[in-house]
Amino acid sequence: MTDTVLSLRGVVKRFSGIYALRGVEFALRRGEIHALCGENGAGKSTLIKILSGVHPHGSFEGQYLLDGKEAAFASVRDSQARGIAVIYQELPLVEDMSVAANIFLGAEPQRRGPWPLSRLIDEPSIRRQARALLSRFGILLDPDRKVSSLGAGQKQLVEIARALRNRSRVLILDEPTAALTDRESEALLALLQELRREGQSILYISHRLDEVMSIADHITVLRDGQSVFSAPAQEVTQPLLVQKMVGRELGELFPPRTEPQPDRTPLLTVTGLSVAETRDGPCRLSDISLTVHEGEIVGIYGLLGAGRSELLLHLFGAWGVRQAGSVLRRGTAHAPKGPADSISAGVLMVSEDRRRFGLVMDESIRFNLTLSSLAALLTQGLISRRKEERTTHQMAERLRVKAASLEQPVRTLSGGNQQKVVLGKSLLCQPKVILLDEPTRGVDVGAKQEIYALLDELRREGLGVLMVSSDLPELLGMSDRVLVLSGGTIQASLAAEVATPEILLQAALADSARPATANRESR
Ligand SMILES: Nc1ncnc2c1ncn2[C@@H]1O[C@H](COP(=O)(O)OP(=O)(O)OP(=O)(O)O)[C@@H](O)[C@H]1O
Ligand SMILES: [Mg+2]
Structure with a gap:
């Protein structure tokens, strides 16, 4: 009898030559809050995408076991069917629909309709069930409210309600509090602790180390795509955690x-x-x-x-x-x-919403870095490629942007590295x-x-x-x-x-x- 819900053994994941994961050992136990820590680009989000089937079976090496057997997910649908719910770094809610409709998206209860519509979405039932779900977990949200009118923290709660509706056994959260205020974060953490009491297994990613220290039962650290450390939280201090993450004393x-x-x-x-x-x-x-x-x-x-x-x-x-x-x-x-x-x-600005205002996601790091400072790169009316290369290299180095090359599209960078590019873009404008x-x-x-x-x-x-x-x-x-x-x-x-x-x-x-x-x- 084992209490391990899922585990990874020797997992390796490559993106056309770039190693995102290079040998990961990981085990999530029943009813624990397991924190996953690591620097930007260490491979945390990639690990999650393997657990959830975004990167399907066959697209990585090594073993992924669920309840002791090969998971072999072909898609996210498969992982959902097996009770794995993920709340991603970016929120994919339908802004134009209500809280209730978002919670039941893709799994709407139906009722018989008048001819010729044999099946109709059962709106009253959606609303009723959503209300029951929200109140059961003490989430204070009006199910009829449009998602577009909610703050980031409230949207996060809608996502969680959606995950709970699916009766997931494993709840995975990728930096859920990054966009939240202290008070909202506290509410979220309290909810997670409540779920743990009910036996839910939770995998939690956060760069807020005080948060990790306060709620985790177990902590695993990834560094450069490898699992370098894993221990019960009570054996870990914050300085030790930092040292494991960055591989040196930070000062x-x-x-x-x-x-x-x-x-x-x-x-x-x-x-x-x-x-x-x-x-x-x-x-x-x-x-x-x-x-x-x-x-x-x-x-x-x-x-x-x-x-x-x-x-x-x-x-x-x-x-x-x-x-x-x-x-x-x-x-x-x-x-x-x-x-x-x-x-x-x-007068320059670095926006908090990098996806909307800060970056052209499909373009390269080089393109994005120089976007606001092209004038400074002109030599006789033309952009000097040499100047551009030198300045972008210096800035990327200074900010320690982790990428295979400056031609890599910003979309494929880890979240934290995208933020460094936004900052670098403004600093290049002097x-x-x-x-x-x-x-x-x-x-x-x-x-x-x-x-x-x-x-x-x-x-x-x-x-x-x-x-x-x-x-x-x-x-x-x-x-x-x-x-x-x-x-x-x-x-x-x-x-x-x-x-x-x-x-x-x-x-x-x-x-x-x-x-x-x-x-x-x-x-
Ligand atoms: N689709 C992709 N194509 C190319 N490289 C990728 C792709 N997805 C991820 N990577 C690379 O894999 C590495 C790990 O990225 P990942 O997003 O897992 O990091 P992370 O630990 O979640 O970082 P952060 O804390 O910044 O969110 C990075 O170097 C990233 O650039
Ligand atoms: Mg990430």
């Missing part, structure tokens, strides 16, 4: 703090700024004043829907109509009509001010350290940074000053030395009772 995550120069030039000065989404809409940002100086990182803290991304997008010329106030870029008016205007004024929205989402701990070091270096060279981050240690570790945004206004401005998580949260909640903020979960 301090954040660069040492330096005293700010006393008389620095203001690069971006915002005064009394109010912005509405449309010309006659209500203000979503009101009376915002802030200054970003040369060589300064200003962090923005706030809860989901506080207006953080909207503020950055507006300064970048990509969102909203200005109703009042002014923005000065080194003393001259900055009112970009679009991103192109902003870029030529030296920005004076950079607006960062969740810059290290999905980025592994080693690469984070390098990105922090790079930002610190650029700060010393005089770059001004305005950074939104839900990652509190990052916000506190990198910012010289932290602004707290709530309900579209700035509630507090704190020097980094005095900002603590408690003070920030308190300020962020100060205004959350106002009804205007409640329905503002724009992403």
